[in-house]
Amino acid sequence: MRPGRGGAWFAAMSIAGLVHLITVALTAGSGWLLVTGNLVTRFIGVVGLAVAFLIRPRLGRFPHDEWSLTRAEAPHLYGLADRVAAELGGRPVDLIRVTPEFNASYGRAGLRRRSVLTIGLALWELLTPQARVAVLGHEFGHGVNGDSRRGLWLGSASEALIRWYVLTRPSSASRGSETSNPIADVVFTVLLIVPHLIAALALSLLHRFTLRDGQRAEYQADDLSVRVASPAAARSAMDTTMLGQSVETSLQRQAAAHRNKRSVSADSREADDLALWQELREYIASIPETERVRRFCLSALHMTSVDTAHPPTHLRARLVATREARPAAVTVTEPEMDAIESELTKVRARAARVIITTG
Template identity: 45%
Template sequence: MTGARAADPALCPKCSSPVADDPRFTSWCPACEWNLDPTPAPAPAGSARERRRAEHRDRKEAAARRTVRARVERVYTATAAGRSAVRDPAWLGAAVLAGAVHLTTLALAAGALVLLIAAPTWPLRVLGLFAALLVCALRPRLGRLPRDSALLRRGDAPALFALTDRVVQALGGRPVDTVLVTREFNARFGRIGLRRRRVLWLGLPLWAVLTPGERLAMLGHETGHQVNADSRRGLWLRSALAALDEWEELTRPALYRPSFGTFVELAAAALLQLLMRPFNLAARALLDLLDRLTLRSGQAAEYRADRLAADLAGREAAIGLLHTLMLRQTVTTSLQRMRADHARRPAGRTGAPAPTAGPWQELAARTAAVPPLERERLLRLSAREFGTVDSSHPPTHLRLAMLGSRPPTPARLRPAAAEWAAIDAELAPAARRIAADLELGG
């Protein structure tokens, strides 16, 4: 990143090995992994009772992490060995459980309708109204176009849509209907609305820091979700997960814990908490079960999407994409510093230093300047903490290992430089708008 002083040599306080003390990034030791995670440890509990509770909580969290690690590693091993079926007994169980969730919602809807229409007393009608509101909260969300994103249709970005058409044709998918340019360091593909329009979310901070090959790999990975048999992205399972999550939220006892009130009100709230707790525990158990049943198929689908990206853009480009995705916090910090630099720059003053390039070019330069040692730290931290891009993806280091085990592959598509330039020109209005929203200047 621009303006940083050269790294000063230092010694590790734990093993005395040389470390690079770069002020822009965390100083750590590759030999013994001292300070690999600079997050400070929580303060020790005060009383003996609090310490016992903290130790019990830490043991439970450690056991949960070990369980998750074992499951994820089994998925990796099965996928690497070619034993990950698209439809397995776990997927069938998840589909049946999702059906039970949807039948519960339908039963509630039917009961609400009967009470609202045919109930003989007003308390029953009030109960019907409550059930109707509950059904409204549990209904499947079909999605809608967000208002804080730049929406691009085919006439707005012909070069971009021409490239996505070539990508989906190579992968055997269907053309994208809409592209949404967002301010997120992310990209995703999904279907929204009653017509199930195919939408590609394109995060401009991510797009700006990727190389052309990595951009192609990202398009291949995201649009590859059409053909990688990811059951969790289907409306049936996704809406069931959302309904169970809503059940867990609505029955959480903390929602019924008033901070003050009369004795009768507090006693009623305590009784309501006791009544809600079994429902909350049941919702959490079912949510965890459905998540377990879909873990294998969902993560295996992500590995397949990575393979599609590598087949399309080349293995090295797909690996580079995953390395860049680990720089989320670095990019966020860079954007914050760029915003602060822009705020300190006097308006209308020619004597103030200004960047020679636009904000997105500056962000790309800052990201490209991340040293290999910092990238290695993030990779090792992913392996230690089983870090992921988000909770629905396998750990990044396992995705890299899966791609690294494949033989090198050349890119099937090679867009010309003029094509990339045309796409950047089409994205320029959205880029200026997002830069203004983020107060980056330019």
């Protein structure tokens, strides 16, 4: 057992076990009714199996989409990722996805639990080369630090509970329409409210019981990021993640400006797509240091974080600041980064087009 894991962790594992047990019991009971029952109980068995299918634990699909890059398409990017993973004692990543989002993540998918690294261009484009290494170090850190939230047992149970919560939520979609039946609405609300509240309570408890362990995993991932890329690079990456609102403002403004343009040629459109990232970098670079400090102070005042699963960002920054300065274990040269940028040219244009057309 990892140090620091106690009753809360065992409680979370127990809730996950109960979720999986309910799914198994529902499947077995419904199958038994379907085989041995009469017409009515067989119908109930069919409904039960359908519900069990909807709430079953999912392993996640290994993605093959427009944002997925193969090793043949991006050998230098994979090479950098492999170096970071090796430094942390992890396995080479199975797939890298590059998306338009202001984010980065690491996870496993499919029956074979293959690893997937997702890099959001809206974040990647704003980082220095060494800060990019820091982000990779943090994400790969989740693959080696034993984060139980990302494991199959707890992760699938949490996703199942979310589906329970959604499926049992009394729907108001038909209310107010010509075909709405007020009596049926009331009946369904009464039938669903108890399981809905139970699912909500279970989700809340699971989050509460895993919060401390999850935040510990985030701090450990930050430590691994420091080890791979240096404290300065890790802090630089962390500071950039606090500029999400400014990034959203810039991209929305650019999308609105492009929508107001008259039709242009394909070559001009491609140039505009790639220029989006340059304009974003210039906009973020124009934010004065005093404004960045003000935002950091506000973040500390309001205890803001990336999401509810992460510790407050200012506490993470404080931890990084206490680490002894030392050379980075993994560095990236300018030619190597230029090669990576070249590999991302097509996906950068595609991502910019998506932002422009949907922003």
